[in-house]
Amino acid sequence: MEKKIVLRTKGVGKYFYDPVKFKVLDDISFEAYRGEFLTLVGKSGSGKSTLLYILSTMDTEYEGELFIDEEKITGQNLNKLAAIRNKNIGFVFQFHYLLPEFSCLKNVMVPALKLGKFSHEEVEHQAYERLEMLGIKDQALKPASKLSGGQQQRVAIARALINNPKIIMCDEPTGNLDSKNTQIVFDIFKQITKEFNQTIIAVTHDNDFAKASDRTIELADGKIISHGLDKTKS
Amino acid sequence: MRSVNTEIALTHILTRKRQTIVASLGVSIGIAIYICLNTLIIGTNRYSDNAIFKTTPHIRVYKEDDISKPLSKDTSGKKGTIVIVNPKIANISKNLINPSKLLHDIKNQPDVTAAAPMVTANIFYNNGKSQLTGVGWGLNIIEGDAMFDIQSTMVVGDLRTLLNTPNGIIIGVGIADKLNIKLNDNISVISSVGVIKLMKVVGFFKSSNAVTDKSKSYMNLATAQQLLEEGPNYVTDIYVKIKDPEAAVQYATVLGKLTGYSTEDWKAANELFVAGKKIRAVMFLFISWAILLVAAFGIYNILNMTVSQKLNDIAILKANGFSGKDVVSIFVMEAMVMGIIGTLIGFLLSSIIVTLLSRIYIGADIGYFPIQFEFSVSMTGVGVGLLVTFFAGYIPARKASKVDPVAIFRK
């Protein structure tokens, strides 16, 4: 089967100016394929999160170019970018970010309600399914602020999955999880890439997690030092 | 279907009920005071205008006193004689020429609702040895009533009696008191030109002005003409009533051109009153807007606080595909909910206050407090309230829409 590129960067670079000018990312060019489970590793401070923010379309101040589905993202206006994020990209951040006043269920539903493709009842049903997948269906009606760190992280993952986005980006998605739940998340990621042909780009410090993924890109000092081998080919 | 933006806005509001209520009440008080002040000013203006219109016509057409002109300078040579003259009021009759034609012309004007010929005569009222000076208004009493609502000031007697009583007179209660006169008594009236007439008192009136009550009287036009030794064509003033008193200034010019005589509108005749009214209007406008702005600032403040406390939420929403416009609409909606609740309560509050005020009995002349529910003022108040809250909400909402999610996530 031929591999289709879903996300591509061309010579992406970024500077920070505060306190002194320095280049966090330098000439980053890589591709991510449809259905690929891609991990991003590197030492702390190597620029992984910074790169992920650019890939997520939220950070627009960079040089080089970004393409999603062969559509050029660089230079698009903010409203268009918001719509692209809503439809095509799901996020799980380094620190679990939920809306504290809403129930877990509502948190998961929000991106789908925004998309407006399905009725309220249908969205609710889908949200329950995602929560069940992640083993936190029983917490659905609790306010998000009353959950443990690991539970919140799983709600955030459920939310990232709700719109069936083409790409799911994660910044240390298992940082707060025990080995059992890490395994659950890992299996879900495997499942959605293989069964639903969605793409995962996950930053991780967990070597086992990286090793078990399809491919691992390694960053050091803002440069790609290894594009990794596609383990699915062997 | 309820939009997700609405749902988020409502959740924010419901999780901070206390602040919402405080901000709403701020708006309520602002709107209530705004509506009450403006209703009050309309009520008092209406009352005092009415009081003015009981003695002053909208427009008066009369003949201005001519001032004798200084002799023109000798222009034949360079050293012309300079003549110093002492200008005096020319001794010319104040009679309006051909009054019936003038009256006809004036009445044919589109906005004129009434026009009446008038003769005023300076007179003395005598009863036995006591004497009072005053002014007699000679007019057709029915026309006069249409113009000044004389009927409403009558305390004893009937206006219509004057029509069938050629030498009848209606006097102010002050005159009646001082000269000790009862209904149907006779009094002798002496005019400035020395004509003496015995007149029958057919009624008393009581205006809101004690000086007027001690000097003014109404009589038939012919009687006043006789007192001045003039014929039936002698008319000193034509009083004109028009549809909209506020247009009197412009209309006075129109009538001036039409008749060729001088005209005076009621505002010019009551300059002090008009100036006082203007000052009051500006003062009330200033106060009501100041209070409204304070209320708006309350909303601005609370929303600003909400935005800074909700930076995380804003960043999450943006990461999940909410655009700047969505964020603006969420926060503007929060402001509008507070604004709508506040404005409605304010409207109810003002209606209650106005109703209570209108039941306060002040005194004989004014009667009840001159205030009543003014629909247009209330609607303006509601509109202004909503507009002000919209802007008070829009400013912080715009700030929220500019939040950079990446900067938040990095913290």
Ligand SMILES: Nc1ncnc2c1ncn2[C@@H]1O[C@H](COP(=O)(O)OP(=O)(O)OP(=O)(O)O)[C@@H](O)[C@H]1O
């Ligand atoms: N807003 C900023 N201004 C200036 N420098 C920044 C800013 N944000 C990050 N940096 C710097 O950029 C570099 C890359 O940061 P980044 O967060 O991408 O690292 P990371 O690889 O995600 O690290 P970690 O594994 O610890 O999360 C770091 O040296 C960091 O100090």
Ligand SMILES: [Mg+2]
């Ligand atoms: Mg990081």
